[in-house]
Amino acid sequence: MHPFILERPRDLEAALALRAQAGRNDAPVEYIAGGTDMVQLLQEYARRPERLVSLAGLLDNRIEVGPQGLRLGGGATMAEVAAHPGVIEQFPVISEALLESASPQVRNQATMGGNLLQRTRCPYFRDVGYEACNKRAPGSGCAAIGGENRWHAVLGTSDNCIAAHPSDLAVALVALDAEVEIRGVGGQRTVPLADLHRLPGDTPHFETILEPGEVITAITVPANPAARRSHYLKVRDRASFEFAVVSAAGAIEMDGSRIRQARVALGGVGTKPWRVPQVEAALAGASLDSTALQQAAALAAEGAQGRGHNDFKIELMQRAIVRAVETAARA
Amino acid sequence: MTSYDVTRRELLAGTAVAGVALAGVNLMPEFTSLAAAQDAAPAAAPLDIVLRVNGTEQRLTLDPRTTLLDALREHLHLTGSKKGCGLGQCGACTVLMDGKRVKSCLSLAALAEGREITTIEGLAQSEELHPLQAAFIERDAFQCGYCTPGQIMAGVACIAEGHAGSPQEIRQWMSGNLCRCGAYDHIVAAIQDAAAVSSSVGGG
Numbered sequence: 179m180h181p182f183i184l185e186r187p188r189d190l191e192a193a194l195a196l197r198a199q200a201g202r203n204d205a206p207v208e209y210i211a212g213g214t215d216m217v218q219l220l221q222e223y224a225r226r227p228e229r230l231v232s233l234a235g236l237l238d239n240r241i242e243v244g245p246q247g248l249r250l251g252g253g254a255t256m257a258e259v260a261a262h263p264g265v266i267e268q269f270p271v272i273s274e275a276l277l278e279s280a281s282p283q284v285r286n287q288a289t290m291g292g293n294l295l296q297r298t299r300c301p302y303f304r305d306v307g308y309e310a311c312n313k314r315a316p317g318s319g320c321a322a323i324g325g326e327n328r329w330h331a332v333l334g335t336s337d338n339c340i341a342a343h344p345s346d347l348a349v350a351l352v353a354l355d356a357e358v359e360i361r362g363v364g365g366q367r368t369v370p371l372a373d374l375h376r377l378p379g380d381t382p383h384f385e386t387i388l389e390p391g392e393v394i395t396a397i398t399v400p401a402n403p404a405a406r407r408s409h410y411l412k413v414r415d416r417a418s419f420e421f422a423v424v425s426a427a428g429a430i431e432m433d434g435s436r437i438r439q440a441r442v443a444l445g446g447v448g449t450k451p452w453r454v455p456q457v458e459a460a461l462a463g464a465s466l467d468s469t470a471l472q473q474a475a476a477l478a479a480e481g482a483q484g485r486g487h488n489d490f491k492i493e494l495m496q497r498a499i500v501r502a503v504e505t506a507a508r509a
Numbered sequence: 510m511t512s513y514d515v516t517r518r519e520l521l522a523g524t525a526v527a528g529v530a531l532a533g534v535n536l537m538p539e540f541t542s543l544a545a546a547q548d549a550a551p552a553a554a555p556l557d558i559v560l561r562v563n564g565t566e567q568r569l570t571l572d573p574r575t576t577l578l579d580a581l582r583e584h585l586h587l588t589g590s591k592k593g594c595g596l597g598q599c600g601a602c603t604v605l606m607d608g609k610r611v612k613s614c615l616s617l618a619a620l621a622e623g624r625e626i627t628t629i630e631g632l633a634q635s636e637e638l639h640p641l642q643a644a645f646i647e648r649d650a651f652q653c654g655y656c657t658p659g660q661i662m663a664g665v666a667c668i669a670e671g672h673a674g675s676p677q678e679i680r681q682w683m684s685g686n687l688c689r690c691g692a693y694d695h696i697v698a699a700i701q702d703a704a705a706v707s708s709s710v711g712g713g
Binding site: 179181182183184186210213214217218220221222230232234257280281282283284286287417418419 | 553554556572573574576595596597600603606609610611612614615616617619620663666667670672680681682683684685686
């Protein structure tokens, strides 16, 4: 690890003030909460903050389920949210996505806010032995394009970056219209989770719309009858403790034998958590027969671009959608 | 204390120093240059922290970069917790924090202040092994033993969480602990045994 000064502020206000001193670009000040991703990044020199501001114990960690929906404090751990009876009953896709993530130990440590803000698992980003990574070193190029890119994104990519967003939780949440509450020195704001992450474009090092010093203090998910019938399907190289090759979150509200409304999002294939509204629109009013589901799922491939090793994901993600929707409908 | 009363760790440390001196050449330049880069950078101010480990308060002055694992091993000399990958992937460093299993290599020691840390050294009641420790011996649930302390700490938590109901469930909930010798079948059997003991002790 590069040396850093560790700040352990008394409260969130003090933490915000400390962090706000930093600029946006390759900030010399960073936050640490659960630490499961940050410590890895520090150990591998992928991040070299001069000052690390701890949020440990400063964030709301409550989990509330009510008629309005779900509210998750930014400091709630993955394990706490996954095991919450109200989440399991009313938002199973969220619990499933969390239980399919990481390991039991990491789930005891990692927080909601940190999960959404974890950095890509692109090996060229994580390994500073590779010089080319536009995310880590702007303007240095992308080693994954033309390199080993089996794990990389096929949706939302640019010629500057094809890194996939690694969070399972974010995929489940974006399917359910989640919003994030953000606090900064200037006050509080709420944004749709769908708008939190940026597409890489020409500036893959700008990953979110967060301003310097801003913290995710809570996640809210509106009540939705589809959320009860929901499922997270994760396809990966080993059965547990592995990131998604492809994943699909599906949430279904039925009207007799037909789908009244569907929510579908994809993981492992997008440079950000990837909702597929065109698939949802095609599913609305459809029956659950496999031809109808396949036709709807095929629309997810709009704009998809493989880079060689990851070409298979374009078909696999369609199959994942079909399976996730079928499983959700049976729930 | 006799001259033979030296730990494996001290012996290895002494051998390593001698080895470098004898070699006289740098066989691992990349590691040395990384270490030199660390030394050249300005050291961050050390922190005075208090860790509560196995029921005892320990006062330490640490570089802020010190992970909980390194604090346990290098500063408190509790070398039961092992460093495998240092990146949260292998589970050899698993300890309990406030009763929950965590990877101590992914925790900064200074951020573990005020938490109750339990390591493998704190599991046995004096000379009496924890039921899972005994089950690991009974079931021969290790070969080289490097992953064993982490496996046992994770297994203790797995049982306490109620995730040891079937071999399949145990495998799922022990997936954060790797065993490169491949003793998984015996590890699962040991956890099943200990889970049966704890449920009978607890009266169901």
